[in-house]
Amino acid sequence: MPDEREVADLADVFGLLSDPGRLRLMVVLLDGERRVADLAAAAGLSESATSHALRILRAHRVVSVRRAGRMAYYALADAHVRLLLDVALAHVAHSEMIHDHPDGRVG
């Protein structure tokens, strides 16, 4: 068993991934940096909710910001989170295939 500190950090990371809105934001960011308004639109959140969510992700250094004029470009900055997202999404795709499309034809 990892020590208490590591378990708490891990639980924290999972906590960041556990909100659907925040999760959608991170999934969008897997494709590369995005502006706040674009993230909001892609994730189906209000711009305020998006800004609040990004603030939390920033505080945990999961995302980084690049400012250009009045725009703010956010990007995924945490390799651990990126890895977990990749694994999770790969599994989702795989499960969908074997459970819903047993013959492998999805489209």
Place this chain on the structure above:
Amino acid sequence: MPDEREVADLADVFGLLSDPGRLRLMVVLLDGERRVADLAAAAGLSESATSHALRILRAHRVVSVRRAGRMAYYALADAHVRLLLDVALAHVAHSEMIHDHPDGRVG
């Protein structure tokens, strides 16, 4: 972007992993099935809190129960969760090495 249903399911799984107590329970279960009292002791939770946590994990089919007399043996029953735990723990170990023990000697 996966559809809304899949994102919600994913967020749900991450939510299960996001509580330190529940996370410790699942980490212990990685090693094989355990009785409730043993899980409680290993995770540092009261037996009541453990039972409540296991109830939630059972409801989400993350764990399964094998009953033998008055004992209940719990086991990890979800491959997705097991995979995420493996990845997360591997990364924790790796990060600890490169951040805290750059020369690779951990003990």
Place this chain on the structure above:
DNA sequence: TGCCTATATGAACAGTTGTTCAGATACGGT
């Protein structure tokens, strides 16, 4: 300077979550 746009923030609120405490259920041993 004044206006518009992009993003950030604070307060308030509702909904959710994990814990504890007390008690219930159920099995095994005697």
Place this chain on the structure above:
DNA sequence: ACCGTATCTGAACAACTGTTCATATAGGCA
């Protein structure tokens, strides 16, 4: 049947979380 032990459950409660609404900051442009 009785007792002790293992597990489960429900109610109550405090703590936390995400959203909205209103407002603030701040850059670009006329």
